[in-house]
Amino acid sequence: MPELPEVEALAGFLRERATGHAVARVDVLAISALKTYDPPVSALGGLTVTGVTRHGKFLDLDIDGLHLVVHLARAGWLRWREELPTRPVRPGGKNPLALRVHLDDGSGFDLTEAGTKKGLAVYVVRDPQEVPGVASLGPDPLDETFTADTLRDIVQGKRTQIKGLLRDQKIIAGIGNAYSDEVLHAARMSPFKIASSLTDEDVETLHRAIVETLGDAVERSRGLAAQDLKGEKKTGLRVHARTGQKCPVCGDTIREVSFADSSLQYCPTCQTGGKPLADRRLSRLLK
Known part of the structure; x- marks a missing residue:
C-alpha cells in the first residue's frame, strides 16, 4: 500500500x-x-x-x-x-x-x-x-506543527496498542502498516505497547523516530520516476516484510505476528526485550 x-x-x-x-x-x-x-x-x-x-x-x-x-x-x-x-x-x-x-x-x-x-x-x-x-485526517507527521507535545497529547489516555494508533488516519495522517513497523523498530518499542503508558522519554523517542523515518523515506524517493517508487520502498525497509531475515541493527531474527488481513514484523532484541510475541489472539500484551 x-x-x-x-x-x-x-x-x-x-x-x-x-x-x-x-x-x-x-x-x-x-x-x-x-x-x-x-x-x-x-x-x-x-x-x-x-x-x-x-x-x-x-x-x-x-x-x-x-x-x-x-x-x-x-x-x-x-x-x-x-x-x-x-x-x-x-x-x-x-x-x-x-x-x-x-x-x-x-x-x-x-x-x-x-x-x-x-x-x-x-x-x-x-x-x-x-x-x-x-x-477526518489527523495531523501530518511531516508538518512543522507536529511536535513531541502534539504526540504527547495524542497518546494521552489512549488505551490502544501503539501500532494501531500509528496506523489510524484520524489520529496521525499518512502512516500505514509498513512504516508503522519501521517507526517502532527505530524507536525500539513493542508494537503491542499501550499508547497511554508512554513516558515523556518514550514520546520524545517515538516522535523522533516518526519524523526521521518518514523524512528519510521521502528523501530517498524524491525525484524518482513513479515506476521506481515501489522498489525503493522495499529496499529501504529494515523490518517490514523481512520475516526470517537478520535485524540490521542487532542481528536477531525478525519475527512476525499475523492477523486476518495483515501482519506486522519486529525484532525481539530491539523491541520486546528478547521475548517473541505470540499470536495476538493468544498472547497477553507486552508492555
Whole structure:
C-alpha cells in the first residue's frame, strides 16, 4: 500500500510533469472507483493542472480550482506515460485500468488496481475537504506543527496498542502498516505497547523516530520516476516484510505476528526485550 513517502513522491513527480498542462479528457473504466458525480469527471476537460499536493495518503491534483483527489488504497498505483495510446481503452490485464487522464501534449497517467479486492477511490470535488477521508485526517507527521507535545497529547489516555494508533488516519495522517513497523523498530518499542503508558522519554523517542523515518523515506524517493517508487520502498525497509531475515541493527531474527488481513514484523532484541510475541489472539500484551 502506498503510504506518505510514496504519495509525497508521486505528488512531486506529477507536479513536475503535469503542472501547466491542460486535461484533454478523462477515461473512466472502473465506475466503482469514482466516488463523486457533481461536478462530473468530464468537467475536468479543457482545464489546466495548476498544482499537485498530498493530504495524508491522498493525492490531490488542483485543476483550475477543481480537485481530482485519489486514494490508491491497498493495491492501486499510478503509472505515468509520456505518450498515451489513442486507441480506445479496454479493461482487463494484470493490473486492470481504472482511470486514464490524457493531457494536452499526449502524455498522462493511468490509475490501476491489482487483485479482486477493490479499494481505489477517485473524487472530483471543488474543495478537498469535501472528501470524507481528507476531512477526518489527523495531523501530518511531516508538518512543522507536529511536535513531541502534539504526540504527547495524542497518546494521552489512549488505551490502544501503539501500532494501531500509528496506523489510524484520524489520529496521525499518512502512516500505514509498513512504516508503522519501521517507526517502532527505530524507536525500539513493542508494537503491542499501550499508547497511554508512554513516558515523556518514550514520546520524545517515538516522535523522533516518526519524523526521521518518514523524512528519510521521502528523501530517498524524491525525484524518482513513479515506476521506481515501489522498489525503493522495499529496499529501504529494515523490518517490514523481512520475516526470517537478520535485524540490521542487532542481528536477531525478525519475527512476525499475523492477523486476518495483515501482519506486522519486529525484532525481539530491539523491541520486546528478547521475548517473541505470540499470536495476538493468544498472547497477553507486552508492555
